Amino acid sequence: MNKVLTFLIIIVLAALAACQAATPTPIQPTAAxxxxxxxxxxxxxxxxxxxxxxxxxxxxxxxxxxxxxxKVQILKSGDAGAALNKAILAGAANPLGDVFFGVxxxxxxxxxxxxxxxxxxxxxxxxxxxxxxxxxxFRLTPIDYGYxxxxxxxAWFKEKHLAPPQTLDDLxxxxxxxxxxxxxxxxxxPGLAFLFASISHFGADKYLDFWKALRANDVxxxxxxxxxxxxxxxxxxxxxxxxxxxxxxxxAAEVFFSDGKLTEPPTGNxxxxxxxxxxxxxxxxxxxxxxxxxxxxxxxxxxxxKFQEDIPTQMFVYPVNPNAKLPDFYKFAEKPKAAAQLDDAxxxxxxxxxxxxxxxxxxx
Amino acid sequence: xxxxxxxxxxxxxxxxxxxxxxxxxxxLAAILAFSFFGNGALDLSGFREILVDPYYRNVLWFTxxxxxVSTILxxxxxxxxxxxFARFQFRGQTLVxxxxxxxxxxxxxxxxxxxxxLLGPRGILNYVATNLFVGAPTIQLxxxxxxxxxxxxxxxxxIVLRIVSTTWANLDPQLGNAxxxxxxxxxxxxxxxxxxxxxxxxxxxALLVFIFDFTSFGVIxxxxxxxxxxxxxEIYRTAANLFDLPLAAALSLAQIGFTFILILMYTRLQTxxxxxxxxxxxxxxxxxxxxxxxxxxxxxxxxxxLLFLLAPLGVLLLQSLQTPNGLGLENYLRLNENTRxxxxxxxxxxxxxxxxxxxxxxxxxxxxxxxxxAYAITRTRRGGGWxxxxxxLPLATSAVTLGFGYILAxxxxxxxxxxxxxxxxxxxTLVALPLVIRSIVPLLHQIKPNVREAAAMLGxxxxxxxxxxxxxxxxxxxxxxxxxxxxxxxxEFGATTLIVRPEWSTVPLAIxxxxxQPGLTNYGQAxxxxxxxxxxxxxxxxxxxxxxxxxNVEF
Numbered sequence: 001m002n003k004v005l006t007f008l009i010i011i012v013l014a015a016l017a018a019c020q021a022a023t024p025t026p027i028q029p030t031a032a033x034x035x036x037x038x039x040x041x042x043x044x045x046x047x048x049x050x051x052x053x054x055x056x057x058x059x060x061x062x063x064x065x066x067x068x069x070x071k072v073q074i075l076k077s078g079d080a081g082a083a084l085n086k087a088i089l090a091g092a093a094n095p096l097g098d099v100f101f102g103v104x105x106x107x108x109x110x111x112x113x114x115x116x117x118x119x120x121x122x123x124x125x126x127x128x129x130x131x132x133x134x135x136x137x138f139r140l141t142p143i144d145y146g147y148x149x150x151x152x153x154x155a156w157f158k159e160k161h162l163a164p165p166q167t168l169d170d171l172x173x174x175x176x177x178x179x180x181x182x183x184x185x186x187x188x189x190p191g192l193a194f195l196f197a198s199i200s201h202f203g204a205d206k207y208l209d210f211w212k213a214l215r216a217n218d219v220x221x222x223x224x225x226x227x228x229x230x231x232x233x234x235x236x237x238x239x240x241x242x243x244x245x246x247x248x249x250x251x252a253a254e255v256f257f258s259d260g261k262l263t264e265p266p267t268g269n270x271x272x273x274x275x276x277x278x279x280x281x282x283x284x285x286x287x288x289x290x291x292x293x294x295x296x297x298x299x300x301x302x303x304x305x306k307f308q309e310d311i312p313t314q315m316f317v318y319p320v321n322p323n324a325k326l327p328d329f330y331k332f333a334e335k336p337k338a339a340a341q342l343d344d345a346x347x348x349x350x351x352x353x354x355x356x357x358x359x360x361x362x363x364x
Numbered sequence: 365x366x367x368x369x370x371x372x373x374x375x376x377x378x379x380x381x382x383x384x385x386x387x388x389x390x391x392l393a394a395i396l397a398f399s400f401f402g403n404g405a406l407d408l409s410g411f412r413e414i415l416v417d418p419y420y421r422n423v424l425w426f427t428x429x430x431x432x433v434s435t436i437l438x439x440x441x442x443x444x445x446x447x448x449f450a451r452f453q454f455r456g457q458t459l460v461x462x463x464x465x466x467x468x469x470x471x472x473x474x475x476x477x478x479x480x481x482l483l484g485p486r487g488i489l490n491y492v493a494t495n496l497f498v499g500a501p502t503i504q505l506x507x508x509x510x511x512x513x514x515x516x517x518x519x520x521x522x523i524v525l526r527i528v529s530t531t532w533a534n535l536d537p538q539l540g541n542a543x544x545x546x547x548x549x550x551x552x553x554x555x556x557x558x559x560x561x562x563x564x565x566x567x568x569x570a571l572l573v574f575i576f577d578f579t580s581f582g583v584i585x586x587x588x589x590x591x592x593x594x595x596x597x598e599i600y601r602t603a604a605n606l607f608d609l610p611l612a613a614a615l616s617l618a619q620i621g622f623t624f625i626l627i628l629m630y631t632r633l634q635t636x637x638x639x640x641x642x643x644x645x646x647x648x649x650x651x652x653x654x655x656x657x658x659x660x661x662x663x664x665x666x667x668x669x670l671l672f673l674l675a676p677l678g679v680l681l682l683q684s685l686q687t688p689n690g691l692g693l694e695n696y697l698r699l700n701e702n703t704r705x706x707x708x709x710x711x712x713x714x715x716x717x718x719x720x721x722x723x724x725x726x727x728x729x730x731x732x733x734x735x736x737x738a739y740a741i742t743r744t745r746r747g748g749g750w751x752x753x754x755x756x757l758p759l760a761t762s763a764v765t766l767g768f769g770y771i772l773a774x775x776x777x778x779x780x781x782x783x784x785x786x787x788x789x790x791x792x793t794l795v796a797l798p799l800v801i802r803s804i805v806p807l808l809h810q811i812k813p814n815v816r817e818a819a820a821m822l823g824x825x826x827x828x829x830x831x832x833x834x835x836x837x838x839x840x841x842x843x844x845x846x847x848x849x850x851x852x853x854x855x856e857f858g859a860t861t862l863i864v865r866p867e868w869s870t871v872p873l874a875i876x877x878x879x880x881q882p883g884l885t886n887y888g889q890a891x892x893x894x895x896x897x898x899x900x901x902x903x904x905x906x907x908x909x910x911x912x913x914x915x916n917v918e919f
Contacts, residue, residue: 047783052861053880055706074708075783078861081605088607089398089768090775096782110607184590187604221590223600226879230887231477231586238477240485250882257883261688313704316881352606359601363590364419 043071046294047097049286051083052076054101055314056307064301070294073097079224080104080189087286088114095286098295101143101302105280106192108134109348117284120296124303124321132280132320134344140282143302146317147248147339148193148277150180150270153235156242165243167272168201172213181220181232181241184363186355188224193277194245195358196347200340201274204350208361215362235266248276249316252332256313264332271336278339281317377740377751380733380797386779387790388758391769398772399613410614420598424618427594430509431577434516438573439566441517442524445669448662449525450532453650460666462905464522464673465847466898469855470680471872472515472582473879474894478676478683479515479587480506507589515583518673520573523799526844527572531565531806532558534837537649563637565806571630572802575623575759595619599762609768616765623760624753631749638809677898684891688884695892698885708866708877712893715874716900719854722870723904725789726796726853727846733793734800734845735838741801742808755801758794763858770859785868791859796852800845807841808834847905854901871897 043065048054054076065072077083080102090096092115103111111117117139125133125141132142152164165171171180183191199207220241222228229246232239235254251265269276283302285295301307308319312327319326400407414420449461467475483489483505490502505511539561540553548556579596593601595615603612653659687694702709741752758766770791774781781787811834819829857872869877871893878890 052877055704055708057705058702058707059705061707074866076708076861076866081607082861085603085607085768086771089771090782094776094780094782096771096775184601186601186606189605192605223585223590226473226876227476227586229882230879231473231480236887238480238484246882253882254884257881257885259688259694259885261884314706352608355606363593 041069043069044291044294045073046070046099046291046298047073047075048099048101048298049075049077049083049087049095049097050100051080051102052078053080053315057310057314060306060310063306064298068294068297070291072298081107081187084111087116092116092287095288098286098289098291099283099298100286101281101283103140103282103284104189105134105278105282105344106189106196106347106351108140108282108344109351111282111284112137112139113348116286118287118289118292120285120299122296122303123300127323128303128320129322134280135282140284141299141303142280142320143283144308144311144315144317144319145278145280147336148190148197148245148279149248149336150194150275151233151244151246151250151267152270153233153242154266154268156234164268165270165272167270168198168210168275170272171219171243172210172217174217176217176243178218178220179241180214180217180243181222181228181239182214182245183225183228184221184223185358188222189279190225190245190247192355193279195354196342197274197277197340199354200277200342204354207354208357211358211361219362221362243270247316248335249312249318249330249333251334252329253316255332256329269334269336271334273338274340276336276339278341279317280320377736377744380737380740380755381751383733383793384754384758384797387794388761388766390779391766391773392761393769394773395609395765395769396613396617399609402609407610408614410608410610410612413611414614414618420615420618423593423595423598424622426592427578427596428622430512430594431574431580434513434520434577435570435574437513438517438520439524439570442521443528443566444665445521445525446528446532448665449529450535451537451650452658452662453652454662458906458909459902460670461525462902462909464525464669465851465905466677466902467518467673468520468522468848469851469901470677470894470898471855471857471875472586474680474875474890475515475518475676476582476586478679479511479518481679481683482675483511483514506587509588509592511587512580512583512592515587516573516577516580518676519583520576521669521673523572523576523848524566524569526847527569527803527806528562528565530803530841530844531562531810533649533840534807534810535561535649560637561639564634564639564809567630567634567637568802568806571627571756572759572799574626575756575798578623579619579760579762581763596762600764603764603768612762612765616762619762620757620760624757627753627756627760628749631752634806634809635749638806640810640812680891680898681895684888684895686891687888695885695888696896699889699892699896710866710869710874710877712871712874712896714867715869715871715893716896718868719870719872719897720900720904722789722792722860723850723853725786726792727849729789729793730796730800730849731842731846734797734804734849735842737797738801738804738808738838741805752801752805756798759798767858767861783865785865788860788868788870789853792853792856793849795856795859796849799848799852800842803845803848804838804841807838811837843908847908850904850908851901854897 054074061072064070075097077086077096083102084107087096087100088110095116100117112135119138120141121138122141128142132145134140134142150165157164162175165176170176182194185192185195198210202210220232222232225246228244230236230238232241233244234240234242248269251267251269254265254267255262283299285292285299289295303321305321305324308321308324311317311319312330399410449457481487485502485504485506493503535558539557543553543557578594580594581596581600584592584594584597595618599612599615599619602608602615653662684695685691685693699712737751737755744751770787773779774787816829816833819833824832855872857876860870860873875890875893878886878893
């Protein structure tokens with residue numbers, strides 16, 4: 001008897017879930033009445049959904065909280081790709097929070113197509129260089145940018161009397177055999193950025209030849225940045241690869257996180273034409289946010305010099321606001337003269353097919 | 365009287381099933397429905413892709429055989445230790461057993477470099493080999509199937525050790541003694557008496573190990589290299605950046621279905637193999653080491669075990685002491701400093717407190733539900749096998765898939781649990797429950813029903829029968845289950861990222877966060893935090909084992 005009952009419960013629940021998921025939840029035509037706090041009342045809770053790499057200084061955030069009588073709750077939901085996927089799954093009718101930070105230009109179209117964000121022209125947006133403003137409908141506001149580049153181990157190349165590679169083309173040469181580790185573009189955001197750099201450089205019809213040649217040259221693949229950087233690279237002391245796909249600011253971060261031991265970076269960047277990919281990160285206000293007004297203020301705050309000058313030491317990327325000053329140790333960070341780029345519409349049309357073709361050519 | 369038993373029984377079997385229905389079947393159904401009907405019409409393209417592309421057949425084949433071989437090797441390696449821990453009492457036993465549990469809770473991203481430091485091309489093994497035998501070729505293990513086997517044994521050793529030695533300790537040694545008196549050889553006693561009696565618990569352990577190896581993820585990705593892929597790895601790749609839900613869901617269902625068939629075969633086998641017998645409490649079967657032969661046997665075994673299990677963890681400890689300025693404790697001291705004043709910084713004491721808090725709740729939940737479920741499984745004449753199989757399914761389900769299911773199911777009415785912190789121990793319980801059940805079921809099967817019936821005839825009510833007959837025997841098994849639940853919760857990473865308030869960060873999350881940025885001090889601190897996790901866990905496990913429970917029962 002009880003078995004029958006429990007089976008029934010399972011089936012009912014399963015059916016319930018099926019109905020819920022199957023019918024696309026209609027988006028409410030009018031926004032729910034917002035519960036904005038009165039200036040003297042107890043602070044409202046503004047929920048910022050973001051990826052694991054998000055960070056901000058306590059005193060900088062406190063300033064925003066005090067000025068707006070709000071408590072900012074940060075929800076970290078995995079790496080950049082996972083955080084966006086979760087926001088999409090939760091849906092526009094039931095957003096996980098008020099603000100989302102961390103969509104990058106490789107996933108811009110997925111975010112805008114999911115129809116999760118409300119258009120908002122942030123204060124201070126006019127000062128931001130046009131190149132970073134990728135969403136013409138202002139649903140996503142650019143906050144920071146960085147470069148995905150190849151890092152090389154200076155000591156290793158010096159000891160081997162080998163010149164580090166200059167461009168992507170160099171990587172397929174015999175002298176660089178078994179020296180490179182890259183991240184899988186299907187699971188890692190720097191990995192995807194590097195794949196796009198190769199497509200931008202070689203063209204959509206030739207990039208697979210480059211990857212096949214890399215495979216023949218014994219390229220190593222890691223599923224994530226942590227494994228590539230810490231387990232496979234030579235300068236971390238554990239791996240045997242002196243060339244790793246990482247960020248242009250990584251060498252500077254090595255100096256920053258060395259307890260004053262290092263006076264110059266142990267690694268350098270391969271900056272040759274088109275070897276680096278520019279990664280721009282965006283923030284947006286969720287549709288149906290509980291506190292839309294505060295959420296918009298938070299976007300303004302993220303573009304303010306106060307927050308923008310905090311970005312380099314907290315997240316190791318560059319502020320989009322040209323008025324923001326960089327910290328001293330950024331003198332070790334190098335920028336490529338010309339970074340690789342692809343048109344957002346081209347990315348949107350081909351992203352999945354490119355990843356699948358890469359998988360076929362490199363992994364199988 | 366009868367009515368009371370049946371309400372009690374339905375409550376007993378109902379509660380764990382309700383838990384499973386709400387926190388497993390409901391989110392799973394939600395993600396499957398979303399994947400297959402997401403665009404309004406039924407989309408089964410994922411299944412077509414799996415069936416048409418021979419690649420996925422190869423993946424399934426690789427997944428299966430590597431898991432089978434890993435399981436057999438794990439059992440062979442762990443069985444001698446199970447014997448020693450079951451039959452002998454020696455100093456440091458509790459500590460050694462606690463130490464064997466540590467691999468189980470260490471994140472692969474932390475353990476893998478230690479393996480490479482030992483077995484890699486520039487590792488200690490090769491250093492020794494080339495110095496002992498001049499000109500010997502480099503032993504290349506990283507990126508091969510061999511290091512996967514080794515890592516799987518390393519991780520799952522403790523499952524076999526704990527589950528089998530618990531049953532072995534309860535075997536009546538007089539059975540074997542009687543056979544020896546009648547002239548049977550040692551080997552014959554083992555193969556014809558001991559092994560058949562142990563079979564149910566060996567199979568129970570083997571099933572768990574197999575499922576863990578079958579769904580292996582971190583070991584395969586980090587040690588095996590990118591070209592060896594299990595189904596779990598393929599699901600992750602399909603879901604992460606491609607977000608190809610129809611294919612991911614089809615692969616997940618294939619994984620669940622395949623495991624489910626295996627589990628059903630196992631439960632059939634288990635009921636057939638179960639032999640009821642006189643179960644002896646441990647302190648009647650264990651003895652101290654008497655002869656030199658016994659002492660050497662134990663010493664060699666324990667030494668080998670510790671070398672194999674602790675060498676990688678020792679490397680970790682060593683790395684935690686490396687700082688830019690030579691060996692020192694700076695990594696530990698720095699853990700508490702929020703040098704950049706970041707809001708997302710979490711002090712190690714807070715992370716440890718959170719981890720221990722979640723682990724305690726997980727133990728309470730998993731043991732209560734596990735005990736109830738184990739009873740339902742053994743008491744139900746028909747359908748017990750199905751119950752059993754259901755509770756194992758969460759282990760066979762891709763973490764990515766179920767994680768997506770949680771987001772879908774629990775971010776809207778009727779169960780709007782957005783960012784609820786208590787979902788963490790709930791998710792941990794889901795993973796821990798099968799281990800608790802597996803620890804208890806083999807023993808429950810062995811209690812002779814006539815002992816219970818006799819007690820009932822003499823006027824004992826069901827609660828008293830449970831308290832005085834079953835409880836003393838299963839207590840040891842419950843403890844084993846509790847320890848499993850504890851370490852699963854401490855080491856769990858995937859489900860914890862669902863609930864993401866930084867102030868509720870656990871130690872594994874804090875370790876990953878440190879490894880998310882370049883720099884020597886970040887790496888050193890990650891290693892220091894891992895070492896702290898090991899030390900605190902080992903202490904907690906020893907403490908749990910020390911809790912003396914009334915084991916002196918006579919039949």
